[in-house]
Amino acid sequence: MDERLKRAAETGNIDALYSFIHDDGNVFKRIDKMEFVDTPLHVAAVTGNTGFAMEMMNLKPSFARKLNQDGFSPIHLALLSGKPEMVIDFLSIDENLVRLKGREGFTVAHYAARDVNVHLLSQFLDVCPDCIFDLTVRRQTALHIAAESNNFEAFKVMLEWIQKTFKDSRSTRIKILNLQDKDGNTVLHLAASNNQPQMMGMLVKCKGVDTKKNNKLGFTAMDVLRRQTLADNRKSVKILKSNPHRFSKFYNFDEILPDYFREMKPETINALLVVFSLVLSMTYQAILSPPGGFAEYGAASSNSKDGREGKSVMTSFHFLAFYVSNGVAFFISFAIMISLFDVVAKNIMFCLWPLYLLMCNSYWFAFSAIAPSNSVKNFVGLAVPIVVMLFVGISSFRFRKY
Incomplete structure (x- = not known):
């Protein structure tokens, strides 16, 4: 690079820049042809001359993606030189510079971590x-990088961001959290x-973290931890032995299922809605029309006694066997x-849960009304509310989400 151009970049002298262009109109073209070179934008990034750097970005945008002989782009140099304002200015012109890889494949996000x-890391994300x-x-x-460098603050920011950003995409969350480096x-x-x-x-x-995953040496995280002899790792061992998601598959089925459905084609989802709508209608109709019908007033049969008018004619065993399956x-x-x-149709979820609970309530009362005996009725009075309360708890969680 010409010494006059370098000095103009170091001092931030825009007038000197244009004076040089008057003398040599192809100067930037020659620089751009070089694969690895310090451009005037690199110099301005190191010295922190924001005005000059923005002018160079305007005149020659390709310089922003140029790597110098050390493998650094202007945005890398601005970050490493402690010029965060200039980094933000670069991103205001081209936000994809966050993903520009330099030496060893590092982006500015890697350096920030x-x-x-x-x-800056939060802004990059x-x-x-x-x-x-x-x-x-x-x-x-x-x-x-944050974990390897023991940078807990950067690690916490990214992990919380991942949990929030990909809360509705279980597969993406699992992919990020369990990604293996070249050593596994x-x-x-x-x-x-x-x-x-x-x-x-x-x-x-975090949901989805695989604590049993092996690296290329065949070690799990617990194996790596136990091979350490110099530090007290009892607290860390206790954490790895804990299993906060032992029942997560049961409690979080309402999060897991949508993630699978998102991968389906719209026509497949529509077909499933029709199928399960029919199943729902059939099971609800069964409570109104039990097999064998109802005992009539004055009917003379072994299954029809005084006070049983309107009750199911089925025996208690057959009644429970049929309606437990139907209810499930x-x-x-x-x-x-x-x-x-x-x-x-995520926006109407707040309407569906109250409707669901009302239908459960109706199902319960209809079930109790036609129960063939008091013992069956008492069983229903105990079991069904527990199921309904379970769904109420899940629905409350859903309301907090929406």
Whole structure:
């Protein structure tokens, strides 16, 4: 680079820049032809001359993606030189610069995660969410870098952002949290290798983190932790042994199902809605028309006694066998339909749950009214409210989500 042009970039002298262009109109073209070179934009990024840098971005946008002989772009140099304002200015012109890879495949997000620049890291994630997937040459994400560098603040910011951003995409969340680097280590392996109980505690609580995953040496995170002899790792071992999601598959079926349905084609979802609507109608109709009908007033039969008018003529055993199966089909059908609507019509979810609970209530009263004996009625009075309360708890959780 010409010394006069370099000096103009160092001092931020825009007038000198244009004076040089008057003398040599092809100067930037020659620089741009070089594969690895320090451009005037690189110099301005190091010295913090924002005005000059923005003028260069306007005149020659390609310089922003140019790597110098050390493998750094202007935005890398601005970040590493402690010029966060200039980094933000670069992104205001081209937000995809967040994903520009430099030396060893590092993006500015990787450097921010390594150097605990939490404010910039949050902005990178907001401006370009896909940067969380970017890998270095060692196949590490910014989350890997934070765990490897013992930077808990950066790690916490990214993990909370991942949980919030991908709360409705279980497969994506699992992919990020269990991604393995070139050595087969997940983020949990790296946190364990540094004996970081805070990081490990947050990871174990995240849904989808595989604590049993092996690295290329065949070690799980627990194996990595137990091979350490210099530090007291009892707290970390206790965290890994805990299982906060032991019953998560049961309690979180309403989150898991929608994630599977999102991968289906719209016509498949529509067909499923029709099928489960029919099942729901059939099971609800069965409560109104039990097999064999109802006992009539004055009917003379072994199953019809005084005070049994309007009751099912079935024996208690057959009545329970039929209606327990029918009730399970009813509840499952409605739960699956709720999950389907969560995918295709999320905005009306607040209407569906009250409707569901009202139908459960109606089902319960109809069931009790036609029960053939007091023992069956008492069983219904105990069992059904428990099921309804379970769904009320789930519905309350859903209301908080919507």
